[in-house]
Amino acid sequence: MTPAEIIPPMLARLREEHPDAKYELDWTTPFELLVATMLAAQCTDERVNRVTATLFKKYQGPRAFAEADTAELEEDLKPTGFFKQKAKSVQLMSRELLARFGGEVPTTIEALITLPGVARKSANVVLNTAFNMPTGIIVDTHVARVSQRMGLSQKDKPEEIEKDLMKVVAQDEWTFFGPATVLHGRYTCMAKKPQCSTCGMADLCAKNGV
Template sequence: MQRPDIDVLLDRLRQSYPDARYELDWDTPVHMLVATILAAQCTDERVNAVTKTLFPRYPDAQAFADADLAELEEAVRPTGTFRQKAKAIKSACRMLVDEYGGEVPQSIEALVRLPGVARKTANVVLATCFNIPSGVIVDTHVIRLAGRMGLSEHSGPQDIERDLMRLVPQDDWTFFGPAMILLGRYVCTAKKPDCPNCVMQDICPKIGVAR
């Protein structure tokens, strides 16, 4: 399978996005966890608009755990599937309080036990809050780019993550995910990839992209 040289790809990502980070606003690991749960099937911009008022109202895990569920549902309604998200946030924060002293655990095994938390959410929290390379963040942008660049022949996020973890040095995992997300969000978009202005133009096989 044709694919770019990973060292060249990483070098160009660093030149384009030297300070790459996940674009959710947060001030504590608990808030990052909540924001990431809210970001499922929702834009970061909308989540950030909601959390601007949500976080002052619920400053820590205890506050979310004790929240009135109906009030929490109403507060997160703009992010979609709000009943499911509110229930997951309240339950996850109750578990944080009961088992981890209200703090976010720093292992992927512990995080994925929390309601509403899968590998992507856990990877985001560990990479963003603690700079822990637990894996590679794989969202819709990374799935799309991995296919177009020939980095993975799989379609499922877990299979794609395994492929990327084999290709990308572990020291680069916390940078690679957010940088690829930015490239996918602003350049290699779903409907109209801007190949002529992409830093990967000459090394990308452009798999599945209309010529």
């Protein structure tokens, strides 16, 4: 099967599996989602949520992060790993937001990726999830793995996988396809022990010789 043939039935199966696919990060404002997404690098959502539960009470809005004591912020972010990088990125991002965007999270991908610590993946998460804007397709480690296994892309760089996906997935499905495929990758098509025997779309999968 070609990618174009796989996508329609794949979307149907994804809809059965995850009827209201949404990101599992906890947030109440676009700014909080942006910060949470930045903290999610190489870290499970569950641990990010554990940290942000107290973090977002302590620091409310970009000004609080911009003016925070860096060493203290590093300590607060420690459980998420890469804490020095993340503290620096979150702080610089907050300052840029105040300096250039009036403290508001921009709503274009071009503007978002100019922020320190924000690339296409994080930008797409914020735009797809908080603003429901189909600016692109989230390609994280899960979407990359599922796309490769199912034969939707032969590329390995997330940005190129995203291009391949954008060609075959209709734009009005982008905000569903991304989050739903993340969940499929997380709970069924796992990195180590994919649950092919119970997978609802095994018959569409290149891994099974389709």
